[in-house]
Amino acid sequence: MTVNQISVFLENRTGQLADITAVLSENQIDLRAISMAETASYGVLRLIVDDPQKASAVLLEKGFIITMTPVEAVLVPDRPGGLSELLAAVSRADIGLEYMYSVLDRGSNAYMILKTGDNAKLAEVLENNGFRTVPEQ
Amino acid sequence: MERYYQPEIECASREQILSWQNERLVKQVRNVWDHVPYYRKKMEEKGVSPDDIKGVEDLHKLPFLTKDDLREAYPYGLLAKPLGDCVRIQSTSGTTGKRVVAFYTQHDLDLWEDCCARAIMAAGGTNEDVCHVCYGYGLFTGGPGLNGGSHRVGCLTLPMSSGNTERQLQFMVDLGSTILCCTPSYAAYLAESAIEHGVRDKLKLKAGIFGAEAWSEEMRQDIQNKLGIKAYDIYGLTEISGPGVSFECSEQTGMHINEDHFIAEIIDPNTGEVLPDGTKGELVFTSITKEAFPLLRYRTRDICVLTREKCSCGRTHVKMSKPMGRSDDMLIIKGVNVFPSQIETVLMEQGYPANYQIIVDRVNHSDTLEVQVEMTPERFSDNLGKITEMEKELVAALKAMLGIYAKVTLVAPKSITRSEGKAVRVIDKRKI
Numbered sequence A: 001m002t003v004n005q006i007s008v009f010l011e012n013r014t015g016q017l018a019d020i021t022a023v024l025s026e027n028q029i030d031l032r033a034i035s036m037a038e039t040a041s042y043g044v045l046r047l048i049v050d051d052p053q054k055a056s057a058v059l060l061e062k063g064f065i066i067t068m069t070p071v072e073a074v075l076v077p078d079r080p081g082g083l084s085e086l087l088a089a090v091s092r093a094d095i096g097l098e099y100m101y102s103v104l105d106r107g108s109n110a111y112m113i114l115k116t117g118d119n120a121k122l123a124e125v126l127e128n129n130g131f132r133t134v135p136e137q
Numbered sequence B: 001m002e003r004y005y006q007p008e009i010e011c012a013s014r015e016q017i018l019s020w021q022n023e024r025l026v027k028q029v030r031n032v033w034d035h036v037p038y039y040r041k042k043m044e045e046k047g048v049s050p051d052d053i054k055g056v057e058d059l060h061k062l063p064f065l066t067k068d069d070l071r072e073a074y075p076y077g078l079l080a081k082p083l084g085d086c087v088r089i090q091s092t093s094g095t096t097g098k099r100v101v102a103f104y105t106q107h108d109l110d111l112w113e114d115c116c117a118r119a120i121m122a123a124g125g126t127n128e129d130v131c132h133v134c135y136g137y138g139l140f141t142g143g144p145g146l147n148g149g150s151h152r153v154g155c156l157t158l159p160m161s162s163g164n165t166e167r168q169l170q171f172m173v174d175l176g177s178t179i180l181c182c183t184p185s186y187a188a189y190l191a192e193s194a195i196e197h198g199v200r201d202k203l204k205l206k207a208g209i210f211g212a213e214a215w216s217e218e219m220r221q222d223i224q225n226k227l228g229i230k231a232y233d234i235y236g237l238t239e240i241s242g243p244g245v246s247f248e249c250s251e252q253t254g255m256h257i258n259e260d261h262f263i264a265e266i267i268d269p270n271t272g273e274v275l276p277d278g279t280k281g282e283l284v285f286t287s288i289t290k291e292a293f294p295l296l297r298y299r300t301r302d303i304c305v306l307t308r309e310k311c312s313c314g315r316t317h318v319k320m321s322k323p324m325g326r327s328d329d330m331l332i333i334k335g336v337n338v339f340p341s342q343i344e345t346v347l348m349e350q351g352y353p354a355n356y357q358i359i360v361d362r363v364n365h366s367d368t369l370e371v372q373v374e375m376t377p378e379r380f381s382d383n384l385g386k387i388t389e390m391e392k393e394l395v396a397a398l399k400a401m402l403g404i405y406a407k408v409t410l411v412a413p414k415s416i417t418r419s420e421g422k423a424v425r426v427i428d429k430r431k432i
Helices: A016-026 A050-060 A082-092 A119-128 B014-037 B035-048 B056-061 B065-071 B107-120 B140-151 B165-175 B184-196 B215-226 B338-350 B384-402
Strands: A002-011 A032-036 A042-049 A066-073 A097-104 A110-116 B086-092 B102-106 B132-134 B156-159 B178-184 B207-211 B230-237 B242-248 B254-256 B262-267 B281-287 B298-304 B331-333 B335-339 B356-363 B366-374 B408-410 B425-430
Touching: A002 A016, A002 A050, A002 A110, A002 B408, A016 A032, A016 A042, A016 A050, A032 A097, A032 A110, A032 B165, A042 A050, A042 A066, A042 B242, A042 B384, A066 A119, A082 A110, A082 A119, A110 A119, B014 B035, B014 B056, B014 B281, B056 B262, B065 B102, B086 B107, B102 B107, B107 B230, B107 B242, B132 B140, B132 B165, B140 B156, B140 B178, B140 B242, B156 B165, B165 B184, B178 B184, B184 B207, B184 B215, B184 B366, B207 B215, B215 B230, B230 B254, B331 B356, B335 B338, B338 B356, B338 B366, B338 B384, B366 B384, B384 B408
Parallel strands: B132 B156, B132 B178, B178 B207, B207 B230, B356 B425, B366 B408
Antiparallel strands: A002 A042, A002 A066, A032 A042, A066 A110, A097 A110, B086 B102, B230 B242, B242 B254, B262 B281, B281 B298, B331 B335, B356 B366
16 A cells, blocks of 8 residues: 655754664654665655654754655565565566665564555555555554 | 066155046046946946046045945946956956956956066066966966066966876976965965975975965964965955066065056045044055056955055055955955855845855965855655755755855754844855
């Protein structure tokens, strides 16, 4: 299914990340997945949380620059080659991946968060190939 | 033994120098009045006519010229000769991106090169020397000026221009360069590279003439020790001619101003009042021999001190200290004039907010420039490629405006300190 990911601009400065998690903590927001992309001079923090609306509101209020990005969350079969099968299906459908990262749920199931230019097509391909997406946030 | 290019001028009596200045100033003011309507208007506004100027003692009656005048009069407004009589243009950057252009007749070039020849001979240059010029050639006056001066002295001249350090070192070794002309930071870099490449002992250098940027006494010692040379300072500005307006002699205690061509004054930058010798203030020049581009009372914005104490070298011309600062916000970075307003112009054009900070530092004797600019919600994207692309565009636009590389750093919104009222735009960490 499609979930709303929050991307936050990160200045290259000690304590930036801690400032963000402090805001989330103060507001009782539960982190589901977290990933960071960085260059030598700045970074982008990507978050999946239990309440994206509330999280974005409190981050904005604290002056952070954010953007919401729809991404696909999909269950990865828990066996050797599980991820390979998933990516092979995406590749066969000629869908380009911008980035992906992984996350475990409470039951130790592994999920991949996928970002592509065409979410609808990706969802269709995943479903047609028998992959299970995440039921709810 | 001290050597001179034009001993009868460089060691002339003070009376003789004053007499040249009086005669040339009166003639020049008349010339400008007749041929430069822009300045004539300024004189009329101040209620001064050429008849009021009978000698140097009347100089203070004339109106000042500033870089803003040069911009307003760009390109031909301060020209005193028909273009047909001019043979050269040199240029430097202006306050908001519009460049300053200066014109030269052949006679102007001859006098400028004479001034540079005086500097080279003061550094011990003779026709036996190999003069290695790695100032930039082109619109920048550094290369052309020292190149011309080197010819006049009769040195074997190597017009290297800047860059390509390995080739610089190879030519120095293979062709036996004895005098090095470049910015002090490049000299320090060359010294380190020579040691790194193991060619330090193969160099035949004996002197260096280093200018176009501020450098400290410690840096001089460092360069002198590393290269085994004597390092001389040289000063100049495109508006007045270029390098060689003043130069250091063997005493190394200030730069002799070529007073037969340029009258120097020190003023209070706030009131414009002329200050006595030995007082710190803004340096003002009047060109009394220039034909094409004769600027009267041009405010350099450089803060320094003049001294007329007798010099052991035998020269009688007034000495100026190294510039100790600026009375405007111009920065000199890698020998290039940079105004914060130029950076602001680029940021605005590229759609960035006006909140920025300029950080200048000196790393391994080389200046660095960093522009910190705040990220905005409109420009932010989850896509790193897009942000990096935006960053590259800004770097390219800054390079096009300033002529030098500036590192761009995107910072969090509202992270740039806003002090009460006025923002601190420039942080200069260089210790000069």
